[in-house]
Amino acid sequence: ExxxxxxxxxxxxxxxxxxxxxxxxxxxxxxxxxxxxxxxxxxxxxxxxxxxxxxxxxxxxxxxxxxxxxxxxxxxxxxxxxxxxxxxxxxxxxxxxxxxxxxxxxxxxxxxxxxxxxxxxxxxxxxxxxxxxxxxxxxxxxxxxxxxxxxxxxxxxxxxxxxxxxxxxxxxxxxxxxxxxxxxxxxxxDTPPKISSPASPSPLRSFEKSVEFKNVSFAYQEATVLKNINFTLSRGKTIALVGPSGGGKSTLADLLPRFYDPNEGEILLDGQNIKDFDLSELRSLMGIVTQESILFNDSVFNNIAFGIEGATESQVQEAAKIANAHEFITTLEEGYHTSIGERGSKLSGGQRQRLSIARAVLKNPPILILDEATSALDSESELLVQEALTKLMSNRTTLVIAHRLSTIQHADEILVIEQGEVVQRGTHAELNQIEGLYQKLSTIQSV
The missing domain is CATH 1.20.1560.10 (ABC transporter type 1, transmembrane domain)
Incomplete structure (x- = not known):
């Protein structure tokens, strides 16, 4: 200037x-x-x-x-x-x-x-x-x-x-x-984004059938994170990803909204490669709750209604009730219009996470991605939120990442990921009967 x-x-x-x-x-x-x-x-x-x-x-x-x-x-x-x-x-x-x-x-x-x-x-x-x-x-x-x-x-x-x-x-x-x-x-x-919409995107109005990961591999520079991942997430079903930290679970979830693109293989939405769709339309189908609560220096209301135009007070309150956040919000100085500070610094870790969950609930997406969504909650809040999420997930396609196996026992399928590969797959009951990593994790957490 x-x-x-x-x-x-x-x-x-x-x-x-x-x-x-x-x-x-x-x-x-x-x-x-x-x-x-x-x-x-x-x-x-x-x-x-x-x-x-x-x-x-x-x-x-x-x-x-x-x-x-x-x-x-x-x-x-x-x-x-x-x-x-x-x-x-x-x-x-x-x-x-x-x-x-x-x-x-x-x-x-x-x-x-x-x-x-x-x-x-x-x-x-x-x-x-x-x-x-x-x-x-x-x-x-x-x-x-x-x-x-x-x-x-x-x-x-x-x-x-x-x-x-x-x-x-x-x-x-x-x-x-x-x-x-x-x-x-x-x-x-002027740095061009690595991920962008195609010049002539295919129309994407809704999600009807399934999401399919087909021979998907991914590497950060030269470090291979995912190797030949294959699974199908059908509409209305829940798939959980479990395994040791650093195994590639969060990266796998990040591929679905195209925060990254796979180096090999493809991800199909209703049989069509997600690269063919407009980025904003693809992401509009998804609600994401990350492991780290990302909040903004604004009011509780605006954080829950983030990115959703025309959200009403009653809709925001209903979303907060489902996420078990309404009770603590009403005790704040100005209720839903209380400023939560930079990155939500005025709230506890559990309170921040519940606001993130409420934000995903309000968006009401057909696909939910929950990356350790209850990791920062105390036992009582975790139980209440998990019950609410179970109701919420019943009509939605959900990809859940969890370390606590108690939170994903009712998943339709559990994928055990270790060092970027699916080493076991099945329901909670099936995997508990098989000697392997899942049974070991389950035994450790039950002690």
Whole structure:
């Protein structure tokens, strides 16, 4: 913004002024003007060298500022951990080190920026001196096409070129800093999304039959997470994913709303690849409750009604009742219109999770994805929410990720995932009769 405001006028006005002055000078003495034009590139190269270094320092400054903001964000967000581990001195030292570097770069950049103007003045005087020596010699020898008085006029007009030249020099310095800032911004802004809707998406009005994972494999860069996954999730059924942490359960659930695309295989919705559908239409069929409660610095009402236009008070309250959240909401200072703070900081972990569940309930989607939806609840709340979710899931297609096997005993099918592969599958009763990972997990949790 500063680059545009400060430099736009200079960039458009001053070059025109210089061209007009040089037109007059060329008309007065072509020979002397050609000599002048030959000297000017030398001065331009010197100033150009300074501005190139200025851009390099500006890039370093912007990168350092980004690191400072990151340190501040981490420090404020992790305040409890920092205090608990007595790491205040370490974080302060980290911050001081980065700000010292940032200050040094900016001082260096300011010096170079301030050098541009005096150097351009010095070089301007140097050029004038050159013209005086060369032009004066021509006048004294009688070989110049200018008389003594005209030569003085020529010098006076040429000195008027110096001011616009200095303005251009300053503008170029400012532009170099602006370019460095713009490059940092547009590197992020212009990054194309890896997941996008097709140019001509197939219409998607509803979900009728099933979701099928067909030979699906996925890897983060070179780390393979899922290997040849096959299963069918029929309409109205519930499939649960269980297994050790890091096995790929959450990644598998993320593939359905296309947060990622599989490296191999395909995911079919009613027999058609989900890549053929518009992203917003595909995701409108799904309600997602993540393991981490994602809430916003807004009221309880707006967090539950997030993304749903025209939601009424009664609808929001009904969703909260199903998620076992209505009771604690009514005890808040302003009820449903109470601000919950940044990331829901005014609420407990269980309360935040219940709001996330209420948000999914209000959306009333045909497909539910529950990623450890009850993980942050106490035993009493978990039981009540689980009963509500069981009623909610009875008419919906549900993909559940759970570590607590007690919450998925009534699933139509349970997939046991270990190291990215389905190692067992069946109902709770069937898997408990087979010696394997599920029986081991069930035994551990029943102790």
């Amino acid at each position: 500063n680059t545009i405001v400060q430099s736009l006028r200079v960039v458009f006005r001053e070059p025109v002024t210089i061209i007009l002055y040089f037109s007059v000078l060329f008309f007065m003495s072509p020979r002397l003007t050609i000599f002048t034009i030959l000297i000017i590139p030398i001065t331009g190269a010197i100033i150009g060298g300074i501005t190139r270094r200025l851009k390099k320092k500006a890039v370093q400054s912007q990168e350092s500022l980004g690191r400072i903001v990151n340190i501040l964000d981490e420090t404020l967000g992790g305040m409890r951990v920092i205090k608990a581990f007595n790491a205040e001195r370490f974080m302060r030292g980290k911050f001081d080190q980065e700000t010292d570097y940032y200050a040094g770069v900016n001082v260096n950049m300011a010096r170079k920026n301030e050098l541009a103007s005096p150097i351009s003045q010095f070089l301007g005087v140097f050029v004038v001196a050159g013209i005086l020596v060369y032009g004066g010699g021509l006048v004294l020898s009688g070989t110049s096409d200018l008389g003594a008085s005209d030569f003085i006029t020529y010098i006076i007009i040429f000195t008027q070129v110096l001011n616009p030249a200095k303005e251009i020099s300053r503008a170029v310095s400012s532009i170099q800093r602006g370019i460095a800032s713009a490059e940092r911004i547009f590197t992020v802004v």
